[in-house]
Amino acid sequence: MxxxxxxxxxxxxxxxxxxxxxxxxxxxxxxxxGDEHMNLVLDEVEEKTNEVERRLGRVVLRGSNVVSLQAPSGVAARGP
Amino acid sequence: MxxxxxxxxxxxxxxxxxxxxxxxxxxxxxxxxGDEHMNLVLDEVEEKTNEVERRLGRVVLRGSNVVSLQAPSGVAARGP
Amino acid sequence: MxxxxxxxxxxxxxxxxxxxxxxxxxxxxxxxxGDEHMNLVLDEVEEKTNEVERRLGRVVLRGSNVVSLQAPSGVAARGP
Amino acid sequence: MxxxxxxxxxxxxxxxxxxxxxxxxxxxxxxxxGDEHMNLVLDEVEEKTNEVERRLGRVVLRGSNVVSLQAPSGVAARGP
Amino acid sequence: MxxxxxxxxxxxxxxxxxxxxxxxxxxxxxxxxGDEHMNLVLDEVEEKTNEVERRLGRVVLRGSNVVSLQAPSGVAARGP
Amino acid sequence: MxxxxxxxxxxxxxxxxxxxxxxxxxxxxxxxxGDEHMNLVLDEVEEKTNEVERRLGRVVLRGSNVVSLQAPSGVAARGP
Amino acid sequence: MxxxxxxxxxxxxxxxxxxxxxxxxxxxxxxxxGDEHMNLVLDEVEEKTNEVERRLGRVVLRGSNVVSLQAPSGVAARGP
Incomplete structure (x- = not known):
């Protein structure tokens, strides 16, 4: 696709x-x-809940916990 | 099928x-x-809950969170 | 079987x-x-809950959300 | 086994x-x-809950929803 | 092992x-x-809850519902 | 690793x-x-909850129910 | 990536x-x-909940229970 x-x-x-x-x-x-399971590596991570905001630094996320990723608006959907 | x-x-x-x-x-x-796991890429995304409506921009969705997709009525089920 | x-x-x-x-x-x-994961494509879909009845048109369903399908009584279990 | x-x-x-x-x-x-995922096809299905009893006719069940099947006592565990 | x-x-x-x-x-x-998914076949099954005890006869269990099996103490862990 | x-x-x-x-x-x-799914075989098993302590004897555990195993402190992480 | x-x-x-x-x-x-399922081996483990802090020693964790790992800030994202 x-x-x-x-x-x-x-x-x-x-x-x-x-x-x-x-x-x-x-x-x-x-x-x-990231990889094919949507395991992700993020840096300079900030966690935001209704109550707190925490700096977590570098984080490896297991893909099975991911619902969605929002990309910044400036990322092209198709390559040049 | x-x-x-x-x-x-x-x-x-x-x-x-x-x-x-x-x-x-x-x-x-x-x-x-999209891919075979129903991981999806959407653009100009709007989220609607009972309470709010938010613009999310470009979103990657992990397929395991998807229940269903509604197609616009004008999409043909069979190709020409 | x-x-x-x-x-x-x-x-x-x-x-x-x-x-x-x-x-x-x-x-x-x-x-x-449909496919081997029981992902399904349905047309002229109606959703029925205790409270409402909605027309959804054409729908792609991720198989992992399916419990069961009821066939119309006229579908033969074995081919001719 | x-x-x-x-x-x-x-x-x-x-x-x-x-x-x-x-x-x-x-x-x-x-x-x-049935198949290797325990997807099953049943006919003349009746659903029993504490409250109601319903006739469902022919049903395809996705195996991931199955806990157990009770066989009638007359089915031999080993073939002849 | x-x-x-x-x-x-x-x-x-x-x-x-x-x-x-x-x-x-x-x-x-x-x-x-049984098989590699821990799907199991049991005979002369009795179900015990806090409230009731029921005879179920012969049962096929889907492995994904199994937490654990207790073996009778007389079963050797290693063969002779 | x-x-x-x-x-x-x-x-x-x-x-x-x-x-x-x-x-x-x-x-x-x-x-x-044990095996690659973390299905485990344990002997002389004791179950401890807040309320009771029970002897279960020999137990086969389906790996999907396991959160973690604590090893005794004397087990070397690297072989000799 | x-x-x-x-x-x-x-x-x-x-x-x-x-x-x-x-x-x-x-x-x-x-x-x-660790391995490809994010099964992990940890040593000198301490568990922290809102109420208690416990020393667990050496622990094997089944990957399906992992949400995320925070790396110490000194770990380079790219090798030298």
């Missing part, structure tokens, strides 16, 4: 993204890497 | 679809891509 | 079926296609 | 069985077929 | 075992067979 | 370990075997 | 990490090993 998920993930590398997790947490961080 | 799910997904590319997620959220957006 | 599930699914194509989902929803629609 | 699950399933074909589902429902019906 | 799970299962054949299920039920029965 | 999980499991054979299960139960027993 | 999750895991070996589990527990320990 036009823009498969893994291709968009690659174009989001080094970009700051927002992650929605299954347990309700929202993480924001710079995307350093 | 006549119209396998992946074939319909391809015909829905660039169309605006409505997504039902397992956590109860409903997202509407333009379908940019 | 005599009538494996995928064989019955094929014989149900173009028939109107009733779908029970894990989240408690019941959908009725005409079966347009 | 002596009587693997798939072998007993085959010997139960055309027999009336009782099915326990993960959502608490109990279905009784004649077994028409 | 010394006594892999499948080897112990085989040595438990025809023995009476106790099964703990994910939904909290406890079943006791004679083990007739 | 230095000490992969399966290698540590093998070095824990015949040792007494403590198991944390997903349903909140804690089991202690001597490890007799 | 630049820094795939398994590569970061390898660079975190022998480092002290913080683990978030699905059941809400937080574990801190030195990473001794």
């Amino acid at each position: 036009d823009t498969p998920p893994h291709a968009l993930l690659e174009r989001m590398l080094q970009q700051r993204i927002v992650l929605q997790l299954k347990d309700g947490r929202v993480l924001a961080g710079r995307l350093l890497g | 006549d119209t396998p799910p992946h074939a319909l997904l391809e015909r829905m590319l660039q169309q605006r679809i409505v997504l039902q997620l397992k956590d109860g959220r409903v997202l509407a957006g333009r379908l940019l891509g | 005599d009538t494996p599930p995928h064989a019955l699914l094929e014989r149900m194509l173009q028939q109107r079926i009733v779908l029970q989902l894990k989240d408690g929803r019941v959908l009725a629609g005409r079966l347009l296609g | 002596d009587t693997p699950p798939h072998a007993l399933l085959e010997r139960m074909l055309q027999q009336r069985i009782v099915l326990q589902l993960k959502d608490g429902r109990v279905l009784a019906g004649r077994l028409l077929g | 010394d006594t892999p799970p499948h080897a112990l299962l085989e040595r438990m054949l025809q023995q009476r075992i106790v099964l703990q299920l994910k939904d909290g039920r406890v079943l006791a029965g004679r083990l007739l067979g | 230095d000490t992969p999980p399966h290698a540590l499991l093998e070095r824990m054979l015949q040792q007494r370990i403590v198991l944390q299960l997903k349903d909140g139960r804690v089991l202690a027993g001597r490890l007799l075997g | 630049d820094t795939p999750p398994h590569a970061l895991l390898e660079r975190m070996l022998q480092q002290r990490i913080v683990l978030q589990l699905k059941d809400g527990r937080v574990l801190a320990g030195r990473l001794l090993g």
